[in-house]
Amino acid sequence: xxxxxxxxxxxxxxxxxxxxSFFGVGNLSSTRLLAxxxxxxxxxxxxxxxxxxxxxxxxxxxxxxxxxxxRQYLDNIKRxxxxxxxxxxxxxxxxxxxxxxxxxxxxxxxxxxxxxRRV
Amino acid sequence: MVSSFCWGCLTRLxxxxxxxxxxxxTAQRVASFHSSAALLAPxxxxxxxxxxxxxxxGNSARMKKKKPVERTRxxxxxxxxxxxxxxxLSNPNALEIPGMKEVSEETMVDARLRGSIxxxxxxxxxxxxxxxxxxxxxxxxxxxRPGTVVRRETLELGRLIDGISGExxxxxxxxxxxxxxxxxxxxxxxxxxxMSMAFTKKWVVVTVPEPQDLVTASTxxxxxxxxxPNVYVQPEASAAxxxxxxxxxxxxxxxxxxxxxxxxxxxxAVKAGTTLEDLAKMGIQxxxxxxxxFQALWTELNATSPAPGFEKxxxxxxxxxxxVDGIAHWxxxxxxxxxxxxxxxxxxxxxxxxxxSLLKPGPSQSSLPNGGVLLYATSASNSPTVYALDxxxxxxxxxxAGVSPSSPEFPQPDPYLNADxxxxxxxxxxxxxxxxxxxxxxxxxxxxxxxxARGFMEYxxxxxxxxxxxxxxxxGEKWSLAGGGVVGELERLGRRLRVTAx
Amino acid sequence: xxxxxxxxxxxxxxxxxxxxxxRSFAQRSVLSASAPIRHQQRQPARGYATEVVEETDKTTxxxxxxxxxxxxxxxxxxxxIIPVSGAYFSGSPKFIDHLLKLESILAKYAPLPTxxxxxxxxMAWFKLPQFREVVGExxxxxxxxxxLKILLRLNxxxxxxxxxxxxxxxxxxxxxxxxxxxxxAPPTVNENGISRAKGxxxxxxxxxxxxxxxxxVRVNGKTLVEAFPRVHDRESATWALRCTQRLxxxxxxxxxxxxxxxxxxEAVTLAVARALLVHEPALKPVLRKAGVVTVDARRVERxxxxxxxxxxxxxxxxx
Numbered sequence: 017x018x019x020x021x022x023x024x025x026x027x028x029x030x031x032x033x034x035x036x037s038f039f040g041v042g043n044l045s046s047t048r049l050l051a052x053x054x055x056x057x058x059x060x061x062x063x064x065x066x067x068x069x070x071x072x073x074x075x076x077x078x079x080x081x082x083x084x085x086x087r088q089y090l091d092n093i094k095r096x097x098x099x100x101x102x103x104x105x106x107x108x109x110x111x112x113x114x115x116x117x118x119x120x121x122x123x124x125x126x127x128x129x130x131x132x133r134r135v
Numbered sequence: 136m137v138s139s140f141c142w143g144c145l146t147r148l149x150x151x152x153x154x155x156x157x158x159x160x161t162a163q164r165v166a167s168f169h170s171s172a173a174l175l176a177p178x179x180x181x182x183x184x185x186x187x188x189x190x191x192x193g194n195s196a197r198m199k200k201k202k203p204v205e206r207t208r209x210x211x212x213x214x215x216x217x218x219x220x221x222x223x224l225s226n227p228n229a230l231e232i233p234g235m236k237e238v239s240e241e242t243m244v245d246a247r248l249r250g251s252i253x254x255x256x257x258x259x260x261x262x263x264x265x266x267x268x269x270x271x272x273x274x275x276x277x278x279x280r281p282g283t284v285v286r287r288e289t290l291e292l293g294r295l296i297d298g299i300s301g302e303x304x305x306x307x308x309x310x311x312x313x314x315x316x317x318x319x320x321x322x323x324x325x326x327x328x329x330m331s332m333a334f335t336k337k338w339v340v341v342t343v344p345e346p347q348d349l350v351t352a353s354t355x356x357x358x359x360x361x362x363x364p365n366v367y368v369q370p371e372a373s374a375a376x377x378x379x380x381x382x383x384x385x386x387x388x389x390x391x392x393x394x395x396x397x398x399x400x401x402x403x404a405v406k407a408g409t410t411l412e413d414l415a416k417m418g419i420q421x422x423x424x425x426x427x428x429f430q431a432l433w434t435e436l437n438a439t440s441p442a443p444g445f446e447k448x449x450x451x452x453x454x455x456x457x458x459v460d461g462i463a464h465w466x467x468x469x470x471x472x473x474x475x476x477x478x479x480x481x482x483x484x485x486x487x488x489x490x491x492s493l494l495k496p497g498p499s500q501s502s503l504p505n506g507g508v509l510l511y512a513t514s515a516s517n518s519p520t521v522y523a524l525d526x527x528x529x530x531x532x533x534x535x536a537g538v539s540p541s542s543p544e545f546p547q548p549d550p551y552l553n554a555d556x557x558x559x560x561x562x563x564x565x566x567x568x569x570x571x572x573x574x575x576x577x578x579x580x581x582x583x584x585x586x587x588a589r590g591f592m593e594y595x596x597x598x599x600x601x602x603x604x605x606x607x608x609x610x611g612e613k614w615s616l617a618g619g620g621v622v623g624e625l626e627r628l629g630r631r632l633r634v635t636a637x
Numbered sequence: 638x639x640x641x642x643x644x645x646x647x648x649x650x651x652x653x654x655x656x657x658x659x660r661s662f663a664q665r666s667v668l669s670a671s672a673p674i675r676h677q678q679r680q681p682a683r684g685y686a687t688e689v690v691e692e693t694d695k696t697t698x699x700x701x702x703x704x705x706x707x708x709x710x711x712x713x714x715x716x717x718i719i720p721v722s723g724a725y726f727s728g729s730p731k732f733i734d735h736l737l738k739l740e741s742i743l744a745k746y747a748p749l750p751t752x753x754x755x756x757x758x759x760m761a762w763f764k765l766p767q768f769r770e771v772v773g774e775x776x777x778x779x780x781x782x783x784x785l786k787i788l789l790r791l792n793x794x795x796x797x798x799x800x801x802x803x804x805x806x807x808x809x810x811x812x813x814x815x816x817x818x819x820x821x822a823p824p825t826v827n828e829n830g831i832s833r834a835k836g837x838x839x840x841x842x843x844x845x846x847x848x849x850x851x852x853x854v855r856v857n858g859k860t861l862v863e864a865f866p867r868v869h870d871r872e873s874a875t876w877a878l879r880c881t882q883r884l885x886x887x888x889x890x891x892x893x894x895x896x897x898x899x900x901x902x903e904a905v906t907l908a909v910a911r912a913l914l915v916h917e918p919a920l921k922p923v924l925r926k927a928g929v930v931t932v933d934a935r936r937v938e939r940x941x942x943x944x945x946x947x948x949x950x951x952x953x954x955x956x
Contacts, residue, residue, distance in 0.1 A: 028212075051472035054367075056352045063355065317863065582860075611885035615852040615878075616871050618862030628868065 018061045018069060021076045027062030034061055035072070039135075040081035049075055086135045093133060107131065222269045223276035224260060230599040231279045238331045243293035250590030254282040259334050265382035267344035268327040274626055278598050284591045284622065286321075286583055289328050292508075296329070299454050299506045300336045307454070307506035309572045311494055313462070313562075315528060316580030318515040319623020325580060326458045329510055333456035338507070339384050339436055341376070343459045343490060347517065348372065350481045352470035359426075359485050367471065368485045373425035376486070377418045377432070387453060388412040394435055394449055395442035399427030407445050411435055426485065433489075439504050455507035459490055462511045463518035466558045482557050494575050496567030506571065523548065523558035531577040534564060582620030585611060591622065595629035729774040732784075735809075739787045742806055749800075751793040759817040760792055762810055784810075824915045832915035836907030838933055841896025845908035847916065850888030856905065857892055870902035877910035880927040881920050887913070907932065 017024050025034045035046040050057060053071050055064070064072075080088065096104030106113040112125040128134075236242050237254045255263065260281070263269065275281045283289070298305030314322050326342075333340050348354065354371040358364040381388060388411040397405055404417055411432060418428025441449040459465075465487045468478040481487050493502045493509055503509070513528075529546040538545050548554035564574045583591060589610045595601040603609060617624035720726070724733035763771060765781050788810055791803050826832045831848045854875060856864035865871045874891075878884040889909060893901045910929035914921055924930045938947035945951055 047472065048476055051476045052474055054357050054474075056354065056356055056471065058353045059355065317860065319862075608882060608885070611852055612879060615854055615875060615884050616861065616868065618860035618871075619853060621860070621862050624862050631868070 018064065019073075020061075020069060021073050025061045027060060029061045030057075031055055031059045031061055031064060031072075032057055035076075038076065038081050040079065040085040041076070045079070089135050090133060093131070097131065107133075220271055222264070222271055224269065224281045226276055226278060229277060229279040230597065232594070232597050235280075235282065238328075238335055240297070240335055243332050243335065244290070244297050246290055248285050249287065249290060250285065250584075250587040252282040252284055252590065252594040254280050255331055256335075259331060262334050262340075262383045263327065263330060266330060266340055266342040266379055268330050268342070270323055273324070274630065277600060277630055278594075282594070283324055283328050283331075284583070284587060284594070286587050286622075288325060288578065288580060292325070292329055293332055296332045296336055296338075296456075296508065299508065300338065307501075307504075307571050309501050309503045309507055309509070309569075311509040311573055311575040312511070312578045313528065313531065313575060314510055314512040314578050314580060316513075316515070317618075317621065319621055320515075320580040320582065321622045322512040322514070322580055323460055324622075326460055326510055326512055329456055329458065329508065333454075333508075334383075336454075337387055338453050338456050339380070339387055340456045340458075341380050342383075342457070343376070344379075346459055346461050346487075347464045349484060349486055350464050350467075350469035350471075352472075355422075356471050356479075356484070365473070366483055366485050366488070367479060368426045370422035370425050372486055373429050374419050374422040377415045377425055377429055380432070381412055381415045381419065385412060388415065391435070391450055391452065392445075392448045394438045394440075394445045397427070397431040397434070400424065400431055405431070407447065430489075437504050439500075452505045454505050455503055456510070457490065457493060457503075457507065458510045458512070460512050461514040461518060462491075463513055463521050463524055465491065466521040466524045466555070466561070467519055480557060482561075491561055494561060495563040496565065496572055496574075497569060499568065501567065501569030501572040503572075504569070509575075521555070521558060522552050523554040523556075524561075526554055527559060527562050528577060531562060531564075531575060532579070535577060582614070582618065583622055583625065584620065585614055588614045588617075588620045588625055591625055592629055595626075601629050729772070729776060729780075731772040732774055732776050732780065735772070736780075736784055736787070739784065739791065739806060742803060743787055743791060746791075746794060746800060746803055749794045749798050751790075752795055754789070754793060757789075757793045758796065760788075760807065761812045761814075761816045762788060763812055767812065768810075824911075826915055832912045834908045834911035834915065836904045836909075836911060838903040838907060839896045839900030839936065841893055841900035841904040843891055843893035843901065843904035843908040845905060845912045846890040847909065847912035848888050848890075849886060849916075852885035852888070854889040855891065856889075856901075865898060865902055867898060870898050873899075874902040874905040875909070876906050876927065877913055877924055877929040880929075881913070881917075881923055883913065883917075887916075903933070 017026060019025075020034065021038070023037075032046050032050060035041050035049060036043065041049075047057075049055075049072060050059075052075065053068050055068060093104070093107050097108055098104070103113050107129045108131055110126050110129045111118055112122055113129060116122070116125070232252075235252065235254050236248065237256045238259070239256070242248055242253055257280075269275060269281070295305075295310055299308050299310070300306075314325055316322050330340050330342070343349075349369060349372055354369050356367045356369050359366040359368045391411045393405055393407065393409045393411065393414060396402065400414075400417070405414060414435070415428060415432050418425040418432075436452050436455060438452060465481045467481060469481045469484065471479040471484075473479050482491065494511070496502065497504075513524075526546060526548045530540075533545055534540065548559060562575050567574065582588075585607075589605065589607070592601065592610055592613065593605050596603065596605050613625060613628050614620045617628060720730075722730045722734050724730040724737070727733050762785060765776065765778060768781060769776050788807060791807055794803060824832065824834065829848070831846050833844065833846050836843045836845070854861045856874070861871050861874065865874060872879070875884060875889070878887060878889070889905075891905045891908065893904055895901075896904065906929050910924050914924065914930070921930065940947055943950075
């Protein structure tokens with residue numbers, strides 16, 4: 017078990033996959049992180065040296081990920097609503113925000129667009 | 136044109152072809168020309184349909200419920216790969232061939248053995264396995280014991296290796312060869328033959344059996360040092376190389392001792408009496424030091440004289456055989472990324488750099504001062520297309536054919552195709568400093584000659600795989616079918632189980 | 638001697654002839670005072686290929702026919718315009734004129750010796766659409782077939798004895814130019830000892846150069862192995878040489894294009910067999926037996942509208 021940014025990962029997991037489990041780290045960011053610390057893409061968590069684990073943790077803690085990013089997300093939506101913009105209204109009504117049709121196929125918008133969006 | 140055949144004789148031909156044609160040909164109207172007629176195909180599977188009696192039933196759109204899948208434990212990590220890479224070298228069902236000769240110092244230069252099969256000595260098999268000379272799909276498992284056919288190139292190689300380790304004028308010569316050829320013309324087996332000869336002559340054999348593994352970003356990498364962060368070292372791969380080398384050359388390495396101090400290694404570990412085997416084992420145990428250890432080992436193996444203080448027990452180093460099977464993978468950008476997320480060129484990997492630098496003449500002395508052979512093979516089945524490498528090989532061939540580099544016929548890279556300059560510079564054919572160092576040559580393997588092919592097919596027949604009368608005509612026919620004696624194709628034809636309808 | 642024609646046609650011709658006779662009779666009686674117009678003189682007595690038997694039956698009626706009217710003697714214009722052809726009212730007068738003319742010629746020269754149909758010179762008769770254009774009338778397929786039959790019968794007359802009249806008549810029905818006149822020279826081995834032949838199969842077409850040698854085979858410059866990865870294809874490509882045991886006596890240089898693996902391999906087979914026949918014509922029976930001389934003319938059948946594939950129909954749906 018290896019701790020990266022306070023999260024425990026089993027040793028058999030891929031490093032890349034593990035990094036992508038953080039909210040806000042996708043394919044691009046994880047590739048960049050791996051390249052920065054010279055970790056090959058098929059590396060397992062168990063194969064990381066201690067220094068590399070620390071490096072990764074430090075790099076991740078500098079990035080805006082997880083709860084910080086979620087909060088930013090919600091703040092942005094809230095700002096739109098409070099300034100009374102059309103986009104804010106659409107969010108509040110649970111309708112598509114970017115001009116999509118509403119006659120059909122608004123499932124995603126119904127599910128996601130609300131004031132307290134789950135992210 | 137006058138035909139060399141007698142017309143009268145031709146009219147009496149029919150009996151012979153009738154013997155060849157399957158007798159059922161007249162009854163069967165389909166597919167009239169080939170020996171593997173539809174008759175010989177496996178019988179069609181019976182379809183499990185209820186026949187007759189039942190009424191037609193309507194199909195409802197409802198999907199059938201999925202049956203719960205029985206999940207067994209997946210095989211352990213690495214087990215499936217081990218199964219895939221498993222190499223079986225013996226088949227007790229095959230007949231033993233009486234009087235089969237083995238690779239030895241005498242047989243490897245004996246021209247009379249051309250076209251016969253030389254067995255690999257049983258004690259050597261472990262060494263050959265250690266350097267991964269056998270590949271899984273080569274069909275060793277159909278014979279009683281592994282053996283290779285002696286062809287023209289084999290004999291040439293045998294003479295070469297004999298000359299380099301002998302006391303004649305060829306002693307200490309360095310021969311650099313790039314082995315190319317079409318698919319399944321025996322390039323890898325040629326390397327195997329070279330290794331078996333080198334082991335017979337007590338050479339040191341260093342091999343890279345899977346160059347691809349170094350560039351697919353599947354082993355760890357790190358910058359070599361702070362001074363040159365753009366060169367990368369691969370510790371695990373280096374350790375693997377060391378362990379291959381040690382396992383295969385245990386006998387030779389344990390007889391040699393360290394001849395100088397090495398900057399990259401712990402001074403306490405490397406003392407005057409340390410054998411090279413122990414030296415190499417340090418690198419295997421600690422992959423982080425593997426590359427430095429390999430460099431130390433390399434310097435030791437290439438040492439011509441001991442440093443002061445190390446004269447005791449110094450023995451002259453044996454010649455070396457260095458083989459790489461599939462260099463095309465090393466001629467393009469690897470899958471590794473540098474800090475700026477740009478792909479690292481394979482030539483920036485220090486491992487690759489080392490082996491490719493051997494193709495160039497050494498700066499002050501020969502690249503292999505104790506003599507030896509470099510055999511770098513290309514692959515026809517598993518190789519990326521690298522335009523620059525094609526050009527390089529063409530240039531080599533042209534130079535060998537006597538075309539001067541300044542003449543207009545000399546192949547030049549197309550300026551619009553962006554040939555990789557680093558690859559173009561890989562092979563340097565300038566005059567080497569050391570007198571015994573050769574310039575890189577290209578060796579193109581083709582098909583076997585008819586006589587060699589006959590010997591090869593007889594081997595199949597005597598192993599009990601082939602139930603045919605091996606005649607010249609039959610061999611000639613197979614020789615043509617195998618695209619002019621391509622050895623892999625001959626093997627496919629030989630092992631194909633034939634059920635003659637007669 | 639009777640021309641073998643379909644029953645329906647025979648009946649049609651009978652009625653036509655009878656009406657023609659009747660009409661000429663009527664012309665003679667009714668229009669006796671009419672003036673002549675310039676026209677072709679018609680044959681007064683016809684020998685019908687189909688009517689020999691009947692004519693012998695009607696010998697008693699024959700003398701009743703009135704003497705022929707000489708239209709040139711008429712001084713005044715006729716009250717009614719007389720059609721030139723007796724078949725004017727039949728709908729396709731020109732065609733019937735042609736038919737009757739040919740029949741009369743056939744009747745005239747029937748006794749001449751004939752040759753077997755295979756030995757008669759091959760003639761390029763008009764195709765039906767062309768013939769329709771030439772006569773400018775609708776001609777039924779069946780009727781044209783009966784005309785062709787007569788033509789073929791006339792064509793069978795021994796060439797040495799064929800009268801010019803027949804020759805001219807036949808020439809009227811041949812297409813301009815002579816598509817069958819050009820006989821390509823039989824292929825030979827050239828001065829370098831190379832024979833060249835072509836072969837086709839499916840969508841592939843191959844050109845093979847065959848020369849005596851050691852059994853090297855190159856397809857599009859590649860070795861046999863590279864060109865045909867499947868052993869089956871390799872075997873079929875060299876089958877002509879193999880079944881004659883010539884595989885190590887000739888070198889093959891083949892260029893093949895189009896189609897897939899099988900098509901290319903078997904196109905090469907055919908071409909090799911043909912090229913081999915140029916070198917050694919005596920091998921033909923062997924090659925024929927091996928099945929490499931016969932051209933496989935099958936091609937992929939086209940897809941049709943309304944079908945799912947060439948023949949397959951959509952599933953039947955009630956409503």
